[in-house]
Amino acid sequence: MKKLLFLALLTGITPPDGNLLLEKIDKNISGTTRRLVAEMRIVRKRGTRTLRVRSYVKGDSAFTEYLAPEREKGTKLLKLGKDLWIYTPESDRTIRISGHMLRQSVSGSDLSYEDMLEETRLKDAYTASTIGADSLNGRPVWVLELTARKPDIAYQKRRLWVDGERHIVLKEERYSRTGKLLKTTAVLETKLFDGRWVATRATFRDMLRANGENESLPGTEFTVEEVQFDAPTPPGLFSRSSLRR
């Protein structure tokens, strides 16, 4: 805070209100609907796997379909609020992901199913305060500290490095209730789509895994190929019956 006051006195720039900045981030990323095609590059001890997925997001609902590799093609994930289901064509079963499974990694990546159940709108889940200023990827950023509004939120604290001008998160750290660093995100590339700045390449790291035997592994790289805001969604997509279609 002292650092911020000093900065404010020195430059005449007033640090933004954390909650206001959070609202702008939410507004930048969310539309009525969002459709994206992305590639997930998962580096494991025995080699690298690349998954290609197509996702539709509407409010707190999301539908994801695996397009590649062949072995996982046709696998679908459906999120409806706080519920998550997975469908695989080989077993022709719709399985609810809950309890023990929520902590499991999504297809061996650094993301867990619990991460997928996160509140879409940050402002609804956290209160934010601006704790500093920094520079990242050649852009000036504000450092926000987020505190969970509810005790059942997976990450009780988060630290975001936010491009205040473009309203996009460039770096993130997620912490447990005890202050242990659990996950990190580093945005490597951003792009402008329909007047909104979107992170098109980012690396996710599960720090619990990274601190163990996978220390040398770089994490999971997520590359967005296409983004479309307010795009029409196939009818009945956000329902369980759509999984077996």
Place this chain on the structure above:
Amino acid sequence: MIKFIFRGVLRDRTRTLFPFLTVAIGVGLAVFLDAYLRGTTDSMFNTTARLVCGHLMVTTSAGAHAGEYATPELALLDVTPRQQELENSYPEVVWTPRIRFGGIIDIPDSTGMTRAQVPVSGMAVDLSPGGIEHKLLRLDRILVRGKTPRNTKQILLSEQLSQRLGLNPGDRLTLITMTADGGMAIADFTLAGTIRFGITALDRSVLLDSIADLRQTLGLPDGATEILGFFKNGVYNDRRAINISRHYNARHTHPDEFSPLLRPLREASGMGQLIDIVANATGLILTIFIIAMAVVLWNAGLINSLRRYNEIGIRLALGESSRDIYLSLLAEAFFIGLLGSTAGTLLGLGAGFYMQRVGLNISGMMRNATVLIDDVLRARIAPVTFFIGFIPGLFATLLGNAISGLAVFRRQTAQLTKEFSE
């Protein structure tokens, strides 16, 4: 002379009965303890070997490092040629591959939706009838309901877990686990039967699958998380196991974390210290036994000397030398030791044999136990059991009498007549 002493020993019971009983009971206990200790530790080591790590275990270096948290991602590949190499190099050992994995089973309701989900601890083995795993896992004995899998996509599940989930043979369930390359594997199975190992730690959540099935599910052709080796005679030989592991590892020294690493049971199970304790325990028991028995027999000898005070005095007065009397006492002790040790060995062997055949059922005490040990404890009579008590029994009798007999050399005869008149 020998005949004379032997007759004296047999005819004068007051001289022989107490030392004989002491030696017989002591030797009997030592023989039984040896057989019991051998059987119990065998049971513990063999149960651990059969279900966890074999007498010898080959994994990748990374798999060995991860220990019980090792996943199929750290599995060995090209298992068939590796197994062939092991069989050719160490013909006294039989080898079998296994895949150990964790996962979740999802039980569908009548509409196919999730009814229940529970974590399971899985083991995939060669379930073919007549295969080595049938014998190692005692499949016929552990089967509670249903039958052992005959077709693909059939599994065996813990009876305890099946009861909890309301599952019956023929029911459908879905296994969700991680593939060898870290992806998600979801596969449908039919419950062929339920099993009970009688070991609480395993019976909570064990799932048995055919290794061929699971290799397909995990995308791990000719892979296994471990290749287990078992000595063909069924008994763990620590020294030989260490030699085999040194020999094999010296031939496979690649810096790669996926290179194979062979570990003996003492390392793979973390039971090395226990093995050392057991090995030393027999020696320790026998040492304590010899000392205790020698002290008792020394004491018995002293009492005997008091009782035979007059006899020794007369023998000295008649001209027999102290040395000859001392040697005759030792000869008597030898015969008593011989008879006592023979009787004790037979007694111990009899009790040991009974425990070997019938055993002691401890299932009632093991309900909440987490150690891997059979529910029935049995003794094991080894060739060494036949003489383990015999020699110490003989030695202790001689030692006890040798110490107490030294009094002969201090016996005075000057006042012999006066002693008799008193």
